[in-house]
Amino acid sequence: MRLPQKSRAALAYLVLIVPSALIVLGFLWLFITSFSTRTEGLRSLGWTLRNWSFLWESPFGPQYPSIWWVTLNTLVMSLVMTLIVVVVSSMTAYALSRMKFTGRKSFLSLTLILHAFPSVTLLIPIYFVLIWVSKIPVIGRGVPLLGGLGYNTIGGVALVMVAFQLPFGIWVMKGFFDNISWDMERSALIDGASRFRVWWQIMMPNIKPGIAALSIFSFITAWNAYLIPLTFTAGRAGKSAVLSLYLQNFISESVMTEWNAVAAVGLFQLIPVVIFFLFTQQVLLNIYGGGKKGGV
Amino acid sequence: MKKLRVKSRIIVVALAIGLFLIGGAISYAQESETITFTVRTRAKPPMENWRGDNFLLAAEELNADLKAAADPRRVEIELVQDNTDWGPYVSEFVLSYGAGEAVDIWLTGHEYIGTQAEAGRIIALDEMLKEFPTFNLVIDGLWDSTRYKGKIWGIPQDAEARPLYFNKALLKKLGWSQEEIAVLPGKIEKGEFTLYDMLETAREAAAKGVVEIGNGFWTRPSNGPDFTAFYYAFGGETIDFATGKLVLDKAAALKYYKFFYDAAQTYGSMGGLGLGWSDSWHPGVSGSKVLFWVGGTWQWAEWAEIYLKEQGGEAYMWENFGFALIPAAEKGGKPNSLTHPLAYLISSQCEYPDLALALVAKVTNYGPNTRHAIASTHLGILKNQTEYKFYKVSRLLSETLYMLDYTTFLPNNPYWGSYSTITYEALAAAVGGEFTPEQAVDFVVDGLQRELGDKVIIR
Numbered sequence: 001m002r003l004p005q006k007s008r009a010a011l012a013y014l015v016l017i018v019p020s021a022l023i024v025l026g027f028l029w030l031f032i033t034s035f036s037t038r039t040e041g042l043r044s045l046g047w048t049l050r051n052w053s054f055l056w057e058s059p060f061g062p063q064y065p066s067i068w069w070v071t072l073n074t075l076v077m078s079l080v081m082t083l084i085v086v087v088v089s090s091m092t093a094y095a096l097s098r099m100k101f102t103g104r105k106s107f108l109s110l111t112l113i114l115h116a117f118p119s120v121t122l123l124i125p126i127y128f129v130l131i132w133v134s135k136i137p138v139i140g141r142g143v144p145l146l147g148g149l150g151y152n153t154i155g156g157v158a159l160v161m162v163a164f165q166l167p168f169g170i171w172v173m174k175g176f177f178d179n180i181s182w183d184m185e186r187s188a189l190i191d192g193a194s195r196f197r198v199w200w201q202i203m204m205p206n207i208k209p210g211i212a213a214l215s216i217f218s219f220i221t222a223w224n225a226y227l228i229p230l231t232f233t234a235g236r237a238g239k240s241a242v243l244s245l246y247l248q249n250f251i252s253e254s255v256m257t258e259w260n261a262v263a264a265v266g267l268f269q270l271i272p273v274v275i276f277f278l279f280t281q282q283v284l285l286n287i288y289g290g291g292k293k294g295g296v
Numbered sequence: 297m298k299k300l301r302v303k304s305r306i307i308v309v310a311l312a313i314g315l316f317l318i319g320g321a322i323s324y325a326q327e328s329e330t331i332t333f334t335v336r337t338r339a340k341p342p343m344e345n346w347r348g349d350n351f352l353l354a355a356e357e358l359n360a361d362l363k364a365a366a367d368p369r370r371v372e373i374e375l376v377q378d379n380t381d382w383g384p385y386v387s388e389f390v391l392s393y394g395a396g397e398a399v400d401i402w403l404t405g406h407e408y409i410g411t412q413a414e415a416g417r418i419i420a421l422d423e424m425l426k427e428f429p430t431f432n433l434v435i436d437g438l439w440d441s442t443r444y445k446g447k448i449w450g451i452p453q454d455a456e457a458r459p460l461y462f463n464k465a466l467l468k469k470l471g472w473s474q475e476e477i478a479v480l481p482g483k484i485e486k487g488e489f490t491l492y493d494m495l496e497t498a499r500e501a502a503a504k505g506v507v508e509i510g511n512g513f514w515t516r517p518s519n520g521p522d523f524t525a526f527y528y529a530f531g532g533e534t535i536d537f538a539t540g541k542l543v544l545d546k547a548a549a550l551k552y553y554k555f556f557y558d559a560a561q562t563y564g565s566m567g568g569l570g571l572g573w574s575d576s577w578h579p580g581v582s583g584s585k586v587l588f589w590v591g592g593t594w595q596w597a598e599w600a601e602i603y604l605k606e607q608g609g610e611a612y613m614w615e616n617f618g619f620a621l622i623p624a625a626e627k628g629g630k631p632n633s634l635t636h637p638l639a640y641l642i643s644s645q646c647e648y649p650d651l652a653l654a655l656v657a658k659v660t661n662y663g664p665n666t667r668h669a670i671a672s673t674h675l676g677i678l679k680n681q682t683e684y685k686f687y688k689v690s691r692l693l694s695e696t697l698y699m700l701d702y703t704t705f706l707p708n709n710p711y712w713g714s715y716s717t718i719t720y721e722a723l724a725a726a727v728g729g730e731f732t733p734e735q736a737v738d739f740v741v742d743g744l745q746r747e748l749g750d751k752v753i754i755r
Contacts, residue, residue: 061377
């Protein structure tokens, strides 16, 4: 027996609404809690702005870096990582997708194996690499804003995150390049364009959805990263503190956690991700467009 | 021609100003050299913030001393203070040391001294201590906590007692008179009320419905220093001072495990293991659900400020809670307490250890130490501190300072972590009824021999 059209639609909505409602309720709780003194379920037992006071005064004393400094650190780390991942992944993926060279398949397999390594198993070797990088003049310690690319710098953490994110990025981008027709590229090559120019002017505009997708994934990964910043920066309260470590400071094993403050900081941490998503979603929605149409 | 002359004059003036500025800068640099000291502390905000904040005031004082002594050096402090867990906190020091970027002054639990000293990451302080007589103020017994292989490696920062708390209201419900409750700490101090008397009382409370079964006696919910005090109560030793090796006393260990086995399995009065600190343990003990429990003096402030503020905070607690030493194992025996002092250590990568120690000396004085003690309900570490005007304001600290006379410490040994883990695993199994006391001792002996070999003496 076939259900009538209206019933099928209603069923579909029901299936979608129930799990969505759970997620929405979670966010609603987060929002209400962040403005409440206490809550019972979704009911506020008193409204307050106190939980947001971390915006204008440090809850851990004046010596602790302000939330704005911590946010700037996180933003710089996330943007640098996203930029490098997108550029390097798309260059590598283009070569792997379009060129034939010795070791191509082995390289692809190797990147997959690297991606399979749990990051925790590589922490110590990476630590030694970062120490070595720290000793390189200028690059190790003297890069403005990033601090450098060595141990205990925002740049160093970004560099490690890039290494972990690249295999995923290369595979994602390769998939997008594989779907683009040879014709446009061949025409450009016949007209005398160099490989670099073809990549930059012909191919890249056609894989904007892929770039957007990888950017979002990379940005969110970096924005929420915890283990790597914790291991490779000295001190949550130090100059290279990032938001995930800042948030963790509210949750201690031996002191009662102020969940209202955690909710407020968590919501604050969420805002840039939402903004970033809003700016890129239009491109992302065209992910299955392909060819010129997908290029927008 | 005229224009050229003007230009030349401008150039000459600019050069002169430049030279003047450069000269001034060089002269200033020669006159004073500012040294930045990185101080790393762990503190629960805001109660324990003085652990690090005291250095900001100390730097001003030290700079005044340096100026008076015509010493061109000046200090400034870069303070890194948060509430990170101990594991990442220690890893951070080890990793940053490996990178050549260790902090200058590092506050940590005294039990890490052995490991860090063996690895050469901290320096011995014996010789330098003589130059700062304020260190003579530190209670003599506390130096033992920072001694390793005959040398002093750190300055005690604070101390605490880990008393046996009891709930007066529940004891009243059980039929104890006001006077019986009032004399309980004294009876414990004299060895008249033993650990098994406590279990008997707890069993009675559960039987009469005053507390739920399992709520008669709670320890901390996870592994930690408190358990070692019980092992000491049964005559146990943890270190051989002659060799610096860890020690397991099998006879004492058997009594220790029997006590915890009995507490849970025979008397049915013990609970608390495995609970979450903030969601169950603190609400349980502060919420008058538990008759006896082992806690720290520093938790008094947390209960007052966080869990019992609405009921009246400290006033309510004085009315309803009491505290005493950990009772003796047998009648007439000696009760004890365990102190786990934190200590300021100086990194071997610190370029100016004399100034670092001078800063530590500044914070090791009545004013700074009392500020921390009062705010965080830790015990003072200085002789005659109970006489200090501002220390006296804390009734709790004044009434518990005597416990330092009965205090014990964890051993400073690099392998204490393994020892502690193995002995606790056996304890958890004995409490859970999975091991008999004999099996628990066998498990510990096997585990220690396997993991530590000849680094532990088993008697």
